[in-house]
Amino acid sequence: MANPNLQFASLDLSASPAIIYSTSSNTTSFIRVTGDFINGENTITNVTDVGGYFGKSTIEVGMSVRSPGEITNIATITDFNSGTNTITLNQPAIASATGQTIFIMPGTGMYYIKNATFSKTGGSATNPPSNWNSITGSLDANYDSNTLPWGVVGQLAVTGSPSTTLTGLYGQYTLTKIPVRTSSTVIDLILTASNVIPAFTQPSGYVLSTGQSRLYVAQLSGSFMPLAAANDVGIGQGLGLAPYNTIVGSTLADFASGSVGAGFPFTGSADITGSLQVTGSATFATGIGGTDFFIIKSGSTNPIKFNGEGVMQFANLNFTPTAVGGGIYYSASQWFLGVD
Numbered sequence: 592m593a594n595p596n597l598q599f600a601s602l603d604l605s606a607s608p609a610i611i612y613s614t615s616s617n618t619t620s621f622i623r624v625t626g627d628f629i630n631g632e633n634t635i636t637n638v639t640d641v642g643g644y645f646g647k648s649t650i651e652v653g654m655s656v657r658s659p660g661e662i663t664n665i666a667t668i669t670d671f672n673s674g675t676n677t678i679t680l681n682q683p684a685i686a687s688a689t690g691q692t693i694f695i696m697p698g699t700g701m702y703y704i705k706n707a708t709f710s711k712t713g714g715s716a717t718n719p720p721s722n723w724n725s726i727t728g729s730l731d732a733n734y735d736s737n738t739l740p741w742g743v744v745g746q747l748a749v750t751g752s753p754s755t756t757l758t759g760l761y762g763q764y765t766l767t768k769i770p771v772r773t774s775s776t777v778i779d780l781i782l783t784a785s786n787v788i789p790a791f792t793q794p795s796g797y798v799l800s801t802g803q804s805r806l807y808v809a810q811l812s813g814s815f816m817p818l819a820a821a822n823d824v825g826i827g828q829g830l831g832l833a834p835y836n837t838i839v840g841s842t843l844a845d846f847a848s849g850s851v852g853a854g855f856p857f858t859g860s861a862d863i864t865g866s867l868q869v870t871g872s873a874t875f876a877t878g879i880g881g882t883d884f885f886i887i888k889s890g891s892t893n894p895i896k897f898n899g900e901g902v903m904q905f906a907n908l909n910f911t912p913t914a915v916g917g918g919i920y921y922s923a924s925q926w927f928l929g930v931d
Contacts, residue, residue: 597817599809600711600720601826602743607706607777613697614655614665615753615798621703622649622695628661628684635678635693647673649770651781653698656680661688667698700784700793702764709776710805712825722775726808728768741766742791742816743782744807744833748800756800761833763791763816764799766808788814790837807831814838894920 604611612621623644626635635656640646656666661684670679697703714721727733729740747760764782771779782799785791791814807830809816816834821827886896894906905921912920918929 597739597810597812598719599807599817599819599824600709600714600726601824601830602704602806602808603708603710603804604704604806605804606708606710609707610705611753611799611801612703612705613701613753613798614699615750616801618657618696619694621645621697622647622654624693624695625690626678626693628658628686628688628691630685630687631683633680633683635680635684636676637690638676638678638693641692647671647676649703650678650695651701651768653701653783655696655698657694657696658688658691661686661691668695697781700764702782702799703779704782705771705779706773707778707780709778710825712823723769723772723778724775726766726769728766728780730767731769739810739812742809742811742834744809744816744830746800746803746830747794747797748802750796750798753798753800754802756802757797759829760797761830761836762793762797762799763834763837764793765791765811790814790834805830807833809834 603609610617612618621644623641624638624647625641626638628635638647650668650671652668652670654668656662656668656678662680663682663685666680666682668678669681671677672679709720709723711720720726726741727735727738734740743764743766744761745764746756746758747762748755748757762784764784766780767783768781769778770781773779784793805826807819807824807826809819815838818835819826819831821831824831887894894908895903896906897903905919907924908920908922911922912918914929916929916931918927920927
């Protein structure tokens, strides 16, 4: 996997058709349950499904909860105990209620897509993937950590108008879970933005558009996704190029510029194979606990080092090196100086 050949495909939103649930789209038609609130407590007990909607089996940590009258604005789920049917929130209830109807939706940067249809031009056993069977979410129970995770690219919309697709503006998300596999070509999936990878951080004020017909699905190598031609994957060329619009920008931003030194030096150890040239001054800090902090190595010996107190020390070579003018060495408790 040192040099992976990143696989890719597309997700057809119009075939089934698919439904995108988020904080801005289909907010009250996703999960509906009933439950009991106690004023001042941050748990909802006796959680029960409401017919005709997704139920408690779809609840995930990080989803948002709305229950006007019992919760101030929007709360976030921090835990769900399916054994006791208890939801834990990040804030306490402001009123008590029994059997209250509760609206649950994906959290900020999270999307649940129902009936996502697989599509790939020329997909086959020799040109994978050929369907959803070989794709898993990074949080799925059957996910193999030795394989690459998958990401999704889609066009964005303004939060207040999720169906109005913005041309040339894209977001990148991680495919975290496939909760439902209807068939090898139709699934439900969960996408999430990232707080770690800059390129996968959802821009504030934007959401994944519900007005587009296809999304780009591809493996990730670190935070990088492959470029794709429109005809190879059956998407608009903008989606195929979109990964590098954000990934390259966020990667370059992490590099050191000028003399700022944000990328190097760094904390930790570094092995450099080849030559290292330092232009300007260099400072070597004292070793921790009085240990040696600067050593010049020659084969298996350390002819010169500076100890933790800053004292330069010549090693006992126990052999006679080639004499050179101006050379100094220490051996068998004797000092030797080379003169021309």
